[in-house]
Amino acid sequence: MVKLTFYGGVREIGGNKVLLEDDEGKIFLDFGYPYSKYRVFFEEYLKPRAGAGLLDLLAMGLLPHLEGIYRTDLETENLWQQFRRAGHYRKLEDIDGILLTHAHLDHSGHISFLREDIPVYATASTAFIAKAIQDSGKADFDQQVCYFTPRVEECLKGWKQGAYVASSSGDHQRRFGVADQSGLSEEARNFWGRATRQKKLDSQPLDDIGKCSFNLRCFPVDHSIPGACSWGIETSSGWVVYSGDLRLHGKRGKLTEAFIKEAAQLHPRVLILEGTNVDKKANIAEKEVYENAFKVINDAKGLVIADFPARDMDRLLTFLQVAIDTKRKLTILPKDAYLLKTMRLLEPEIPDIAQEDAIVIYQETTASKSPAQWLKKIYEEYSSKVVLAKDVASNQDDFVLCFSFWDLNELPSIQPGAGSLYVFSSSEPHNEEQEMDFRRLHKWLEHFGLRGFGLPVERNGKWEIAEEEKGLHASGHACGPDLLRVARGIQPEVLIPVHSEKPEFYVDNLSGSGIDIILPTENRTVEI
Ligand SMILES: [Zn+2]
Numbered sequence: 001m002v003k004l005t006f007y008g009g010v011r012e013i014g015g016n017k018v019l020l021e022d023d024e025g026k027i028f029l030d031f032g033y034p035y036s037k038y039r040v041f042f043e044e045y046l047k048p049r050a051g052a053g054l055l056d057l058l059a060m061g062l063l064p065h066l067e068g069i070y071r072t073d074l075e076t077e078n079l080w081q082q083f084r085r086a087g088h089y090r091k092l093e094d095i096d097g098i099l100l101t102h103a104h105l106d107h108s109g110h111i112s113f114l115r116e117d118i119p120v121y122a123t124a125s126t127a128f129i130a131k132a133i134q135d136s137g138k139a140d141f142d143q144q145v146c147y148f149t150p151r152v153e154e155c156l157k158g159w160k161q162g163a164y165v166a167s168s169s170g171d172h173q174r175r176f177g178v179a180d181q182s183g184l185s186e187e188a189r190n191f192w193g194r195a196t197r198q199k200k201l202d203s204q205p206l207d208d209i210g211k212c213s214f215n216l217r218c219f220p221v222d223h224s225i226p227g228a229c230s231w232g233i234e235t236s237s238g239w240v241v242y243s244g245d246l247r248l249h250g251k252r253g254k255l256t257e258a259f260i261k262e263a264a265q266l267h268p269r270v271l272i273l274e275g276t277n278v279d280k281k282a283n284i285a286e287k288e289v290y291e292n293a294f295k296v297i298n299d300a301k302g303l304v305i306a307d308f309p310a311r312d313m314d315r316l317l318t319f320l321q322v323a324i325d326t327k328r329k330l331t332i333l334p335k336d337a338y339l340l341k342t343m344r345l346l347e348p349e350i351p352d353i354a355q356e357d358a359i360v361i362y363q364e365t366t367a368s369k370s371p372a373q374w375l376k377k378i379y380e381e382y383s384s385k386v387v388l389a390k391d392v393a394s395n396q397d398d399f400v401l402c403f404s405f406w407d408l409n410e411l412p413s414i415q416p417g418a419g420s421l422y423v424f425s426s427s428e429p430h431n432e433e434q435e436m437d438f439r440r441l442h443k444w445l446e447h448f449g450l451r452g453f454g455l456p457v458e459r460n461g462k463w464e465i466a467e468e469e470k471g472l473h474a475s476g477h478a479c480g481p482d483l484l485r486v487a488r489g490i491q492p493e494v495l496i497p498v499h500s501e502k503p504e505f506y507v508d509n510l511s512g513s514g515i516d517i518i519l520p521t522e523n524r525t526v527e528i
Helices: 035-041 055-059 078-084 104-112 126-133 188-193 251-264 286-298 314-323 334-344 372-383 390-396 405-414 431-447 478-492 505-510
Strands: 002-006 017-022 025-029 098-099 120-122 151-155 160-167 171-173 176-178 216-218 229-235 238-242 270-274 304-307 329-332 360-363 399-402 421-424 451-453 458-460 460-462 494-496 525-527
Touching: 002 494, 017 229, 025 126, 025 505, 055 505, 104 126, 104 314, 120 126, 126 176, 126 188, 151 525, 171 372, 216 251, 229 251, 251 478, 286 304, 286 421, 314 334, 314 399, 329 334, 334 360, 334 372, 360 399, 405 431, 431 451, 431 458, 478 505, 494 505
Parallel strands: 025 098, 098 120, 120 176, 238 270, 270 494, 304 399, 304 421, 329 360, 329 399, 421 451
Antiparallel strands: 002 017, 002 525, 017 025, 151 160, 216 229, 229 238, 458 460
16 A cells, blocks of 8 residues: 655645655655745745744744654754644654655755755756756755755854854755766766855765665656656555646657656556646647747847746747847846756757857846856856946847846846837746736836836736737646646546646546546545
8 A cells, every 4th residue: 555645735836745655665756845835924034044943844834744854953952842742743764765856946945954865866957957056046044955054053152042053064965866867977977066155065976766765767758947757656556656747838748748658558556747727728839939039029129138937948048049030149147057057968959158159148237256156157167258237238239138027126237228128938926926026027117118028917906918918938837638638648547636726627627537536635645
């Protein structure tokens, strides 16, 4: 008998944490950051306290009450005493690992809190993106997926109580086992072990997934980030297949098609399937995004800003093609350059920034005198490609600037000219905070006389994109009919929906298909 316990991803989009237990062992399917649950209690300036370690997250119900799986350096004194009587408390040691499906934080983020000897199994791309995100990001204590800075209790002078502070000794890299490690170049392995912050990195060589006590299958699938996969786990009750996030309509939709075929051949007992876009009837393909973006940018006079999701490599390449075809330069941020360079270590078909005339790198106006190591390296390596606000300001017709809402504060240095365009190629707001940001975005555009295109507009409390401006965003997730095609194509005995606000969709649409649907309950176990 196999037991599946759903600690996250139940009636929420993201935060997937599914524990699979069998005679073979125990393994988690993703260990994600539950954004919507966080927002119930926290916001930008009200955060879990880093110095309190695990306490705030456990107390606020953001981490499962599972003693034994978390980093011991984050366990404050007598931490577990207050949780031992909680409803779903369990002592859980000997975990075999995490099967990570992709590097979006809603699937990977809470790995930050897990013991460093628990291996993470993923594709090489996912492992590398996780490192690139951390190397070039803020590396808060709750986003240390690939490596972490241990915390030590320190008695501050004259104070009674110790605080848990980041140790200065160095970073510890987690153990990653990758499904496709055999073809990795020397350069790629060097990247994996390289410290890019001021601290030294206690690095761990990449392993393979053969070390896991379960018999595993890793199926590459298409999603809005490179390296996404679905997993198959052989259990005493038959194969359990876990989709992660996927789509059929992207540039690599064939991968997902192959996954359906191969997973079907396993005759799985269980399929755990995402359901983000169950309400969508159809998809927009990346090719349409190219065509629509080309049309509007080709007609544009003045500056063009393209706003698309971070780490969506397909979209970046779409806008690169548009830039080439409209004789402009795609102006990316250093963190995008860092990711592009990292991805090229694994996929040689990714363009080389040094060789691609149509790519330049934007240097923020307030750049620090002593930039972080990774940033310094990017500026040095591509020194002939760095452009400043004044370069963009004086030749606005020449650029497609890859900015998002968070980069708008560069605009006072650029002063976009009349007729400049803001092309929105991302998803509409999903919560009140994002709605506030969209109102601010509209104000910024108004202020600088920028014309928005493809941008959701608020009408009677609803955010909608004007009909003639649609088709600028291809979602990372399959629409309802495609999800049903995945389910029917794989034909499991049991389907369990996760990562969905409307899991009933599967009950309503798969009756009579021979597939049993089990709707999971948070913190509860399903036995199969
Ligand atoms: Zn997700």
